[in-house]
Amino acid sequence: MTRRAASLLIDRIGELTTNDDAEGGRLRDAAVVIEEDRVAWVGPAAAAPAADDRFDAAGRAVLPGWVDAHTHLVFAGDRTAEFEARMAGEAYAAGGINVTVEATRAATDAALEVNLARLVAEARRGGTTTIETKTGYGLTVDDERRAAVLAGRHVDAVTFLGAHVVPTGADPDAYLDLVTGPMLDAVAPHVSAVDVFCEAGAFDEAATARVLAAAARAGLATRVHGNQLGHGPGARLAVEAGSLSVDHLGFLSDDDVSALAGSWRDWDGGAGPRGTVATVLPACDLSTRVPLAPARRLLDAGAVLAIASNANPGTSYTSSMAFCVATAVLQMGLTVQEAVRAATLGGAIALGAERDGWRDPSGAAQGAVGRIAPGARADLQLLEAPSATHLAYRPGMPLVTAVWRAGRRVA
Ligand SMILES: N=CN[C@@H](CCC(=O)O)C(=O)O
Numbered sequence: 001m002t003r004r005a006a007s008l009l010i011d012r013i014g015e016l017t018t019n020d021d022a023e024g025g026r027l028r029d030a031a032v033v034i035e036e037d038r039v040a041w042v043g044p045a046a047a048a049p050a051a052d053d054r055f056d057a058a059g060r061a062v063l064p065g066w067v068d069a070h071t072h073l074v075f076a077g078d079r080t081a082e083f084e085a086r087m088a089g090e091a092y093a094a095g096g097i098n099v100t101v102e103a104t105r106a107a108t109d110a111a112l113e114v115n116l117a118r119l120v121a122e123a124r125r126g127g128t129t130t131i132e133t134k135t136g137y138g139l140t141v142d143d144e145r146r147a148a149v150l151a152g153r154h155v156d157a158v159t160f161l162g163a164h165v166v167p168t169g170a171d172p173d174a175y176l177d178l179v180t181g182p183m184l185d186a187v188a189p190h191v192s193a194v195d196v197f198c199e200a201g202a203f204d205e206a207a208t209a210r211v212l213a214a215a216a217r218a219g220l221a222t223r224v225h226g227n228q229l230g231h232g233p234g235a236r237l238a239v240e241a242g243s244l245s246v247d248h249l250g251f252l253s254d255d256d257v258s259a260l261a262g263s264w265r266d267w268d269g270g271a272g273p274r275g276t277v278a279t280v281l282p283a284c285d286l287s288t289r290v291p292l293a294p295a296r297r298l299l300d301a302g303a304v305l306a307i308a309s310n311a312n313p314g315t316s317y318t319s320s321m322a323f324c325v326a327t328a329v330l331q332m333g334l335t336v337q338e339a340v341r342a343a344t345l346g347g348a349i350a351l352g353a354e355r356d357g358w359r360d361p362s363g364a365a366q367g368a369v370g371r372i373a374p375g376a377r378a379d380l381q382l383l384e385a386p387s388a389t390h391l392a393y394r395p396g397m398p399l400v401t402a403v404w405r406a407g408r409r410v411a
């Protein structure tokens with residue numbers, strides 16, 4: 001499973017989704033050559049160069065591995081009872097996070113790491129080749145640092161979410177001082193971004209602004225959980241702060257949508273000034289019974305959209321990006337191509353990983369992810385289907401049948 005030939009030809013691809021605009025994004029009867037960890041060649045199967053090894057796709061569909069830009073995988077315990085209560089009519093509330101905080105603090109490093117590795121392996125089997133995860137179930141200096149260090153061994157990007165909720169028994173002002181001071185200092189060497197849950201019951205506008213400002217002073221990128229349970233300032237604050245993304249977005253005003261779209265006005269697709277990605281989390285919307293985020297409206301306005309799983313034990317206990325893509329198509333009004341693009345290239349842009357040379361938590365430079373093009377990291381998934389359309393046409397079916405990450409077969 002883990003053997004990697006120096007070069008590999010994936011031949012006879014029935015439909016190849018490249019996300020490469022120059023080539024129209026979808027090729028028929030295609031082939032891909034991988035050399036070491038990168039894509040070396042993409043084109044018509046009839047013109048494919050020779051390689052050391054050959055994999056026959058036999059007319060099936062190949063697309064970039066999923067880029068899941070929003071998960072919370074460092075935790076212990078589960079919240080089945082809370083889920084059952086919700087399905088019986090209770091509303092989701094931010095306070096449930098403290099149940100997982102208690103279980104996580106009580107867990108050993110080894111138990112947390114085993115659970116994290118298990119969840120990442122599950123995601124890989126589902127076609128996810130790039131995955132971000134957040135801290136946020138420790139909420140003490142030591143527990144947050146521990147989560148960041150463990151996460152860095154298993155995922156592609158680690159985000160500090162000390163501002164997840166005020167832990168049980170803590171004074172809100174004192175906790176905010178801790179999060180924006182000693183806790184941030186302790187965790188900063190191990191993360192690439194800072195997140196804040198801007199919502200009633202978590203952190204209000206002033207507190208969110210403080211967290212974002214502290215992150216900027218520390219030289220870290222930012223993300224915001226915003227507009228999840230009701231209208232609020234999250235999306236606007238994220239755009240104003242130049243955050244990489246704002247995530248959830250079930251409750252958006254016209255001004256929020258315009259701000260998110262407008263943030264991309266000057267982006268040339270390269271290293272120039274970029275905007276704030278609108279990341280929608282369809283599985284979470286369903287599991288918390290809030291309105292599905294207005295993905296169609298965001299795209300039509302010109303926003304850059306990502307789809308992520310938000311895998312966590314409270315609001316979205318699934319890492320299935322295929323499920324999220326199917327939901328985005330069947331219930332959020334996206335085409336299959338739009339949904340696949342948001343779950344691959346959109347996630348890559350939300351992580352700043354769509355460009356060559358982005359750094360993983362070990363500091364190693366990585367090839368661009370989210371597209372299949374020469375020079376990109378060789379992250380691909382093969383479907384047991386002739387077209388990516390089957391992801392929505394046959395929802396819930398186990399279509400992902402082979403996965404390569406950095407040129408290595410991982411599923
Ligand atoms: N909204 C905040 N955080 C998580 C939920 C965490 C939890 O309930 O445990 C989310 O993205 O949905």
Ligand SMILES: [Zn+2]
Pocket residue numbers: 070071072225310312
């Ligand atoms: Zn989240």
